[in-house]
Amino acid sequence: MPRIEARLTELGVTLPTPPAPVASYVPFTIVGALVHVSGQVSMDGAGGAKGRVGAGLSLEDGQAAARICGLNLIAQVKAACGGDLDRVRRVVKLNGFVNVTPDFDAIPAVVNGCSNLMVDVFGDIGRHARSAVGVANLPLGFAVEVDGVFEIA
Amino acid sequence: MPRIEARLTELGVTLPTPPAPVASYVPFTIVGALVHVSGQVSMDGAGGAKGRVGAGLSLEDGQAAARICGLNLIAQVKAACGGDLDRVRRVVKLNGFVNVTPDFDAIPAVVNGCSNLMVDVFGDIGRHARSAVGVANLPLGFAVEVDGVFEIA
Amino acid sequence: MPRIEARLTELGVTLPTPPAPVASYVPFTIVGALVHVSGQVSMDGAGGAKGRVGAGLSLEDGQAAARICGLNLIAQVKAACGGDLDRVRRVVKLNGFVNVTPDFDAIPAVVNGCSNLMVDVFGDIGRHARSAVGVANLPLGFAVEVDGVFEIA
Numbered sequence: 030m031p032r033i034e035a036r037l038t039e040l041g042v043t044l045p046t047p048p049a050p051v052a053s054y055v056p057f058t059i060v061g062a063l064v065h066v067s068g069q070v071s072m073d074g075a076g077g078a079k080g081r082v083g084a085g086l087s088l089e090d091g092q093a094a095a096r097i098c099g100l101n102l103i104a105q106v107k108a109a110c111g112g113d114l115d116r117v118r119r120v121v122k123l124n125g126f127v128n129v130t131p132d133f134d135a136i137p138a139v140v141n142g143c144s145n146l147m148v149d150v151f152g153d154i155g156r157h158a159r160s161a162v163g164v165a166n167l168p169l170g171f172a173v174e175v176d177g178v179f180e181i182a
Numbered sequence: 183m184p185r186i187e188a189r190l191t192e193l194g195v196t197l198p199t200p201p202a203p204v205a206s207y208v209p210f211t212i213v214g215a216l217v218h219v220s221g222q223v224s225m226d227g228a229g230g231a232k233g234r235v236g237a238g239l240s241l242e243d244g245q246a247a248a249r250i251c252g253l254n255l256i257a258q259v260k261a262a263c264g265g266d267l268d269r270v271r272r273v274v275k276l277n278g279f280v281n282v283t284p285d286f287d288a289i290p291a292v293v294n295g296c297s298n299l300m301v302d303v304f305g306d307i308g309r310h311a312r313s314a315v316g317v318a319n320l321p322l323g324f325a326v327e328v329d330g331v332f333e334i335a
Numbered sequence: 336m337p338r339i340e341a342r343l344t345e346l347g348v349t350l351p352t353p354p355a356p357v358a359s360y361v362p363f364t365i366v367g368a369l370v371h372v373s374g375q376v377s378m379d380g381a382g383g384a385k386g387r388v389g390a391g392l393s394l395e396d397g398q399a400a401a402r403i404c405g406l407n408l409i410a411q412v413k414a415a416c417g418g419d420l421d422r423v424r425r426v427v428k429l430n431g432f433v434n435v436t437p438d439f440d441a442i443p444a445v446v447n448g449c450s451n452l453m454v455d456v457f458g459d460i461g462r463h464a465r466s467a468v469g470v471a472n473l474p475l476g477f478a479v480e481v482d483g484v485f486e487i488a
Contacts, residue, residue: 050290053297054312058274060216060333063366065275068313081284121364122371124482126315131387134476137356144359159360160374160482162432163472166316170287176277176313180366203443206450207465211427213369213486218428221466234437279468319469323440329430329466 033114036150047104048072057109063121064109064179069101070171078172083133086172091127095142098125098175102143103150106179119180120147120157126174129163136161143175186267189303200257201225210262216274217262217332222254223324231325236286239325244280248295251278251328255296256303259332272333273300273310279327282316289314296328339420342456353410354378363415369427370415370485375407376477384478389439392478397433401448404431404481408449409456412485425486426453426463432480435469442467449481 030038037044047056050067057066071078071094078094080086086094102123103114110116125140140161147155157177167174183191190197200209203220210219224231224247231247233239239247255276256267263269278293293314300308310330320327336344343350353362356373363372377384377400384400386392392400408429409420416422431446446467453461463483473480 050312053294053301054276055309056311058272058309058311060272060274065311065331067311068315119364119366121366123360124313126313129472131318131471134472134474136472136474141359148359156361156364158362158364158371158373158482159356160430160432160480161474162374162470162480164315165284165318165437165471166282166287166289168287168289168314174313174315176311178371203465206447206454207429208462209464211425211462211464213425213427218464218484220464221468277466279466284471317468318437318471319435319440319442321440321442321467327466327468329464 031113031115033150040149044104044107045073045100047108048101056105059109062180064106064181066102066105066177068174068176069098070168071097071173072171073097079170080172081128081130082139082172083130088135088138091139091172092142094172095140096146098173099143099146102175102177110181116182117151117179118182119154120151121178121180122158123175123177125161126164126167128167128172136163184266184268186303193302197257197260198226198253200261201254209258212262215333217259217334219255219258219330221327221329222251223321224250224326225324226250232323233325234281234283235292235325236283241288241291244292244325245295247325248293249299251326252296252299255328255330263334269335270304270332271335272307273304274331274333275311276328276330278314279317279320281320281325289316337419337421339456346455350410350413351379351406353414354407362411365415368486370412370487372408372411372483374480374482375404376474377403377479378477379403385476386478387434387436388445388478389436394441394444397445397478398448400478401446402452404479405449405452408481408483416487422488423457423485424488425460426457427484427486428464429481429483431467432470432473434473434478442469
């Protein structure tokens, strides 16, 4: 079994079907060795996490939402790799946007829900540069959105 | 006539003069085959679209504002290509920021005003990865800002 | 003395120790000639600048905060270059996020605190593409966050 797929199994992680964009763009583009993945919101088969962290959603809810974004990112990268996640060379950069109330500032802790997943799944090559900011709202009211740049072989 | 210029004519699109930055930076940088274009706000010769989508501005106003950002992006890319838009190989990634009230969440529909223009003008190579978020405010109160990465020959 | 270090001395600039990430990610990644630097907040040895521009913080406070982000970015790039800032070929792109009240829109002027530093330190190769937006909140309530892409030799 491929290495990263084995790791996903070990972690008990089932990747979602890569979500279709909710608008007129594509899930990812590839230029040279770099994959640019569109912003993935905290949407899953059960609906996912909507709302604002600091109001209806707790820190833990936000972290779980960020993890959903991470699963969607990995699912998109898998598609970009033609199904072979062992082609991933590096998680280069993640940009995390958290739907917050103006008084909620534990934004890094929220986005860790996504960052930790990357390290759990990919190990050292999952360690990435990152930005994390709190925004006024996100598409369709989802709680978290994360986009990313990945290097692949 | 060059292909993309012919398409602009067909669409009835007149590109603006590439707007000058409103601060101490440059409109674009080129590294290898990639052009990084600075955030383009919804500013045009008539002033452009200022305000907040969900308050003074409707969804349609927001879409029109995003289209202005798209025109400005294409004008900058044209300058980066020395005037020859046929050198564009791919619209790689767009980041759309919408000035919203906290309760407005039709953010993807707003940014489509820019994304649809890219596909209208460039066809298949205009299909891009994208992020779209709602923010608390934008430079000088403009309604939309979009930056982008383009691959050129 | 290396050229850029001499320029820092001339400007009276002392670089901070590159700040450690406040979460599970790394300060920068290198892919080919590009360094992606994580979002640097307005944190310094004395604590740094927290709060919201337009409420507790003035425009000038915001500019000083953005300059701190710039110092942290340069410190990270220096680490990415193994200590030799003369390896920097271009400041490619900066993304500036300003913690604002919804009515504050002099966002470009704030981020200039960082942009001007880049030009002061690096000269022409410090001139960069840029986005600047106003956000609802930032990590731990800091006033400004800036991330960046740099080309190095």
